[in-house]
Amino acid sequence: MQSKLRLPQPNSPVPAETTRQATDLFQTHGALWLENVFAKSTIEKLLAAYQKKYMNLSKKELRQRDAAVGDQRFMITVDVKGAFNHPEVYANEALMPILENLLSDALRIASFGSVVALPDADQQAIHLDHPPLFGVDEEGLPAYALTMVIPLVDLSPATGTTAIWEGSHRGGQRFDLLRRLMDSPDYSDASLPMAKQGDAYLMDYRVIHGGMANRSDQARPILYIVYSRPWFRDGFNFKSQNAVSISKKQLKKVPPQYRSLFE
Ligand SMILES: O=C(O)CCC(=O)C(=O)O
Known part of the structure; x- marks a missing residue:
């Protein structure tokens, strides 16, 4: 992946120069793989909580949630509580300055959930997460939303990752490229972040991407958190599930300085 940075250590403020570099890389490539964002122990806790609550949802529950986003692949909104309700996760000290540079300091959480690819899941259709806001010509417009992906397990060629077409967030040819890739998937120009527990990758909401097959057992x-400018509402992906699920009781547990993220 062309756009990749290693942070000095998890959960600590990042030097201003690194924040600037991360911002530039993201704006140029529409994506950024950051190593060393979260403590591994935090990810282990999130994984345990996820396995307990979401890995064994019944077929009926998954149907009710309209959760299928591919073969053996499900998008599940998580309740922001327990391990998920922690500032390290949704307002990470290293990430916030980068996110504010990209989306302004009025940024919000537009959605908070997960995608799980079960063993033998096929590759996902290559796609955009949202139709273009302003039609074809978005050249020069800044990001309005981005997805932060937090892998809960180490990603490898066997488990698969998210294939990302760096640079496809802009340029007049992006829709031709998308059509070509949808008609005949070809991963030779895709970046494949083999992120480990503790890493995160960010994707501009306009970037072309798709989950790879899971060939492991x-x-x-x-986990994903979509951060956006305050006016954006994702009415496209959340018809049967909430985009964000946080109760009043859980919102009170969010430190006051971060509550606006959930407004
Ligand atoms: O499974 C993945 O790696 C990505 C999933 C995804 O991009 C989606 O569901 O929109």
Whole structure:
């Protein structure tokens, strides 16, 4: 992946120069793989909580949630509580300055959930997460939303990852490229972040991407948080599930300085 940075250590403020570099890389490539964002122990806790609550949902529950986003692949909104309700996860000290540079300091959480690719899940259709806001010509416009992916297990060629077409967030040819890839998937120009527990990768909401097949014998859950400018509402992906699920009681547990993220 061309756009990749290693942070000095998890959960600590990042030097201003690194924040600037991360911002530039993201704006240029529409994606960024950051190593060393979260403590591994935090990810282990998230994984345990996820396995307990979400890995054994019944077929009926998954149907009610309209959760299928591919063969053996499900998008599940998680309740922001327990391990998920922690500032290290949704307002990470290293990430916030980068996110504010990209989306302004009025940024919000537009959605908070997970995608799990079960063993033998096929590759996902290559796609955009949202139709273009302003039609074809978005050249020069800044990001309005981005997805932060937090892998809950180490990603490998066997588990698969998210294939990302760096640079496809802009340029007049992006829709031709998308059509070509949808008609005949070809991963030769895709970046494949083999992120480990503790890493995160960010994707501009306009970037072309798609989950790869899971050829391993373990499930591959990834947590995601979509951050956006305050006016954006994702009415496209959340018809049967809430985009964000947080109760009043859990919102009170969010430190006051971060509550606006959930407004
Ligand atoms: O499974 C993945 O790696 C990505 C999933 C995804 O991009 C989606 O469901 O929109």
